Amino acid sequence: MNPAAIPPLDAMPVPAPIWLLKGLLWVTFAIHLVLMNLTLGGSLLSAVYAFKGKERDLDVSRKLAKTLPFAMPFTITFGVAPLLFVQVLYGPLFYSATILMATPFLAVIADLIVAYYLMYLLGWKWKSLGRLQGYLATLVFLMLGYVGFTFSNVYTLLTSPDRFRALYLADPTGMHFNLADGTVIPRFLHMLLAAVAVTGLYIAYLGQRRLKLEPELGRWQFKSGITWFAGATVANFGVGVWWLVALPREGMLTFMGGSGLATGAFAIGLVAALAALMVALLGINSLRPMPKLMGAVHFLTLTIVCMVLMRDALRDQLLKPFYNVWSQPTEPQSVAIGLFLVLFVLGLAVCVWLLRAARKAAKEKGTRGEDVLLGPGLMDSGLHRLSAVDSQALRGGGPESRTPGS
Amino acid sequence: MNYPVWHVAFGSEWLIAVIATLHVFVSHFAVGGGLFLVAAEARANRHYDPALSDWLRRHTKFFLLLTLVFGAVTGVGIWFTIGLISPEATSNLIHIFVWAWAIEWVFFLVEILAIIVYAYSWDLLPKRTHWIVGWIYFAAAYMSLVVIDGILSFQLTPGKWLNTHALLDGFFNPGYLPSLIVRSLVCIMLGGLYTLLTLSWSKDRTLKAELGRYAAYWVWLPALGLPPAIWWLLRTLPDYQRTLLRTNLFVEHFTRLQFLSSGLLVLLTFGLVWLKPRWLSRWLAVPLMVLAFAAMASTEWIREDLREPYLISGYTYINQVPVRQVEAIRQRGVLASSPWFREKAITPENEAAVGQELFWTLCSNCHLAKKGFNAIGPKLVGLDHAFVTGLVARTDLMRAGMPPFVGNAEEAKALARFLVDSAPKNPVSNDGQAVWKRRCAQCHSVSGPFRPVAKALSGTSAADLADLISGIDSMNDKMPAWTGNDIERKALAEYLAAACAAAPQGGGK
Numbered sequence: 001m002n003p004a005a006i007p008p009l010d011a012m013p014v015p016a017p018i019w020l021l022k023g024l025l026w027v028t029f030a031i032h033l034v035l036m037n038l039t040l041g042g043s044l045l046s047a048v049y050a051f052k053g054k055e056r057d058l059d060v061s062r063k064l065a066k067t068l069p070f071a072m073p074f075t076i077t078f079g080v081a082p083l084l085f086v087q088v089l090y091g092p093l094f095y096s097a098t099i100l101m102a103t104p105f106l107a108v109i110a111d112l113i114v115a116y117y118l119m120y121l122l123g124w125k126w127k128s129l130g131r132l133q134g135y136l137a138t139l140v141f142l143m144l145g146y147v148g149f150t151f152s153n154v155y156t157l158l159t160s161p162d163r164f165r166a167l168y169l170a171d172p173t174g175m176h177f178n179l180a181d182g183t184v185i186p187r188f189l190h191m192l193l194a195a196v197a198v199t200g201l202y203i204a205y206l207g208q209r210r211l212k213l214e215p216e217l218g219r220w221q222f223k224s225g226i227t228w229f230a231g232a233t234v235a236n237f238g239v240g241v242w243w244l245v246a247l248p249r250e251g252m253l254t255f256m257g258g259s260g261l262a263t264g265a266f267a268i269g270l271v272a273a274l275a276a277l278m279v280a281l282l283g284i285n286s287l288r289p290m291p292k293l294m295g296a297v298h299f300l301t302l303t304i305v306c307m308v309l310m311r312d313a314l315r316d317q318l319l320k321p322f323y324n325v326w327s328q329p330t331e332p333q334s335v336a337i338g339l340f341l342v343l344f345v346l347g348l349a350v351c352v353w354l355l356r357a358a359r360k361a362a363k364e365k366g367t368r369g370e371d372v373l374l375g376p377g378l379m380d381s382g383l384h385r386l387s388a389v390d391s392q393a394l395r396g397g398g399p400e401s402r403t404p405g406s
Numbered sequence: 407m408n409y410p411v412w413h414v415a416f417g418s419e420w421l422i423a424v425i426a427t428l429h430v431f432v433s434h435f436a437v438g439g440g441l442f443l444v445a446a447e448a449r450a451n452r453h454y455d456p457a458l459s460d461w462l463r464r465h466t467k468f469f470l471l472l473t474l475v476f477g478a479v480t481g482v483g484i485w486f487t488i489g490l491i492s493p494e495a496t497s498n499l500i501h502i503f504v505w506a507w508a509i510e511w512v513f514f515l516v517e518i519l520a521i522i523v524y525a526y527s528w529d530l531l532p533k534r535t536h537w538i539v540g541w542i543y544f545a546a547a548y549m550s551l552v553v554i555d556g557i558l559s560f561q562l563t564p565g566k567w568l569n570t571h572a573l574l575d576g577f578f579n580p581g582y583l584p585s586l587i588v589r590s591l592v593c594i595m596l597g598g599l600y601t602l603l604t605l606s607w608s609k610d611r612t613l614k615a616e617l618g619r620y621a622a623y624w625v626w627l628p629a630l631g632l633p634p635a636i637w638w639l640l641r642t643l644p645d646y647q648r649t650l651l652r653t654n655l656f657v658e659h660f661t662r663l664q665f666l667s668s669g670l671l672v673l674l675t676f677g678l679v680w681l682k683p684r685w686l687s688r689w690l691a692v693p694l695m696v697l698a699f700a701a702m703a704s705t706e707w708i709r710e711d712l713r714e715p716y717l718i719s720g721y722t723y724i725n726q727v728p729v730r731q732v733e734a735i736r737q738r739g740v741l742a743s744s745p746w747f748r749e750k751a752i753t754p755e756n757e758a759a760v761g762q763e764l765f766w767t768l769c770s771n772c773h774l775a776k777k778g779f780n781a782i783g784p785k786l787v788g789l790d791h792a793f794v795t796g797l798v799a800r801t802d803l804m805r806a807g808m809p810p811f812v813g814n815a816e817e818a819k820a821l822a823r824f825l826v827d828s829a830p831k832n833p834v835s836n837d838g839q840a841v842w843k844r845r846c847a848q849c850h851s852v853s854g855p856f857r858p859v860a861k862a863l864s865g866t867s868a869a870d871l872a873d874l875i876s877g878i879d880s881m882n883d884k885m886p887a888w889t890g891n892d893i894e895r896k897a898l899a900e901y902l903a904a905a906c907a908a909a910p911q912g913g914g915k
Binding site: 016087102113174358361 | 408409410411412413414415421425471474475476478479480482483485486487489490493496497498500501502504505506507508509511512513514515516518519520522523526527529530531532535539542546571573574728730745746748766
């Protein structure tokens with residue numbers, strides 16, 4: 001162990017109370033998780049449904065694919081915020097760990113850009129892709145999976161600063177992953193299965209919205225989504241145990257009474273996950289599944305919040321011999337914090353107004369609001385409804401009828 | 407120093423240069439292009455111009471794909487990259503400006519939701535509401551520029567913050583306003599230029615002529631405001647940075663490229679698009695974009711070079727050494743100050759290897775060793791170890807704006823050993839001018855702007871100069887000892903005597 005190989009704290013004090021930064025880290029990361037689940041799980045299940053090949057499967061696959069380009073920018077934006085707060089709170093560890101795996105870490109950017117464009121291709125050109133749909137969705141899934149896998153490596157390596165120096169001296173070209181750590185794989189799989197579970201609920205939600213007009217298809221889709229949710233959640237109990245036993249003893253004990261907060265979050269998270277599972281399964285044969293579905297969503301949200309808290313408690317526990325996040329000098333920039341909070345509330349209000357305006361207009365035009373805001377590409381919104389020829393005709397003459405500058 | 411150093415074989419400077427330039431070229435369009443969208447939409451609504459509306463929809467799609475995907479993700483990319491290659495300065499900035507970034511994040515959140523709603527709802531929203539959504543997008547995008555400009559200009563001109571460490575002093579630093587004006591003008595110009603690009607693909611000749619002329623206004627008119635704004639920005643630089651304008655060779659080259667490309671860009675847009683809008687074609691629009699990119703890239707490069715030797719002027723050097731730690735590190739030595747070195751002591755056997763580690767730690771933010779962009783080895787051809795050791799210890803006196811060497815004498819020798827080993831072993835000329843370039847020109851010019859020698863030496867005979875050179879370090883302790891042979895010394899003395907006599911008088915001290 002060489003604790004000396006942790007860079008010193010920044011000379012500037014942390015410009016906020018630690019609890020505030022932690023709180024913002026938790027909130028923004030929890031939102032990021034839900035959105036990330038929709039993009040990662042959405043791409044995977046879009047591929048699975050596409051490969052199943054029946055018309056009803058392709059319909060689900062298409063809806064998932066069309067959700068991707070909409071969920072992606074928010075996934076990234078809500079990923080940026082916790083990354084900012086992590087850098088203030090854990091900077092010396094975060095920068096060191098990412099430098100050790102700099103090459104795969106920076107490759108995330110190129111990977112994201114390509115995956116993002118492929119999503120637009122998939123969502124906007126769905127029909128013309130034909131049989132390629134499944135393969136393209138698989139490619140998007142693999143590329144997004146790479147991002148998650150890299151981050152699983154970064155955040156586990158971050159908790160082992162005693163290994164930094166040896167890794168650096170072994171290879172300073174930033175090519176390390178953290179696969180020597182037995183928790184990386186179960187941690188990543190845990191996240192992946194959670195993504196499938198959340199996407200399952202989303203599929204069920206879209207299914208129940210079809211119940212009125214297409215009761216059979218709606219019921220089938222609802223069941224199909226709940227099946228994914230239930231299967232992934234049950235499997236995740238197993239992977240969760242794998243992750244737990246793979247942890248170093250002091251990490252595991254955190255959840256067994258070592259820390260009140262972590263143990264409480266663990267217990268509540270487990271119960272909430274079980275409750276979400278039960279309620280969702282009860283909804284399968286219900287005539288009005290919406291309340292059950294929303295119940296499952298609420299319990300799952302509670303689970304996600306608990307998981308975020310547990311993950312954070314685990315990090316602080318594993319870092320105990322090296323780094324105490326709470327003991328950093330702070331000097332809150334009160335005016336800036338206040339300004340941020342005010343603008344945050346105003347910004348959210350503007351976002352709500354934007355969503356409402358779009359939804360209202362969509363309803364008035366007879367399109368469902370969800371279809372505008374949860375997926376269709378510009379193609380569907382009539383971007384090209386007016387072709388150049390149409391517009392010429394509308395204008396009542398050819399281009400020669402006007403003079404430039406008129 | 408405090409952090410491990412990522413060894414990038416082709417030079418880490420390239421990474422940030424490429425990612426940052428691409429990002430800046432798109433992100434400024436994300437602001438100015440947003441203003442263009444609402445302006446053009448108002449025009450389309452006012453004149454009931456369906457051709458323009460139709461083009462606007464397609465342009466919006468292009469705008470969304472370019473700014474939301476490439477622009478936004480490369481922005482995150484810059485952040486990843488600076489954390490990897492400049493962790494110390496990134497940590498400093500995050501600690502000073504975390505709330506500025508958090509505020510920018512709020513604007514960004516509004517920005518992306520607004521552009522998505524805007525792009526997806528051309529036929530759904532009432533015209534006026536749609537137009538308001540466009541304005542919300544532009545306002546949020548512009549505010550994110552207003553915030554990020556505070557951080558970028560702070561790096562160059564932190565001003566009073568260096569003494570007060572007060573957030574507002576840092577944010578509203580001397581360069582803030584002129585920098586914001588320059589960036590705003592550039593945003594508007596790019597809004598017009600990208601329009602010319604997508605418009606050049608349109609087959610509607612009337613639309614091309616009308617909108618082309620309108621977009622050309624967006625390019626040449628704000629360009630008129632650039633020279634005074636840039637002049638104001640340069641006025642806010644501290645003296646030592648302004649001298650770099652005349653003494654840093656990269657700055658000189660890029661300034662030339664900048665003037666050439668931006669001048670040509672404005673002339674062509676004015677002469678070929680504004681005066682003759684029917685001439686607009688992709689053969690014209692694409693070269694205009696290339697010129698704009700060259701202008702933008704060279705401006706960014708100049709800005710980075712003017713900041714040398716700092717990442718945060720006066721606070722953190724470009725090689726991650728905090729200014730306040732220089733003396734402490736010098737006293738302890740780099741090896742004892744950093745946990746990331748393999749060796750803890752220098753021996754004759756490990757000297758070159760330690761030198762290599764020192765090189766990666768202290769030099770690799772800007773340099774490569776053997777070959778490539780800004781490689782040091784090729785600049786040291788024909789120089790001996792003792793002389794290079796002298797140069798290493800005096801990096802802060804060199805022309806380019808280098809940080810001081812923070813190692814001790816042993817470490818200077820080790821670094822010099824590695825550098826001399828990295829230099830090509832080509833034969834060198836002993837011509838006087840070649841000797842001058844090799845041994846003197848890093849820190850002096852004969853009569854130019856950088857530490858000229860002409861005034862002090864004119865009238866001195868070649869023989870006296872030769873004597874002077876051999877004992878130069880005893881006359882001035884800032885000079886390294888002369889280590890060349892007598893042939894070099896005499897050739898140099900003769901060259902200097904002739905060059906100083908020919909130099910215009912009054913140009914040196």
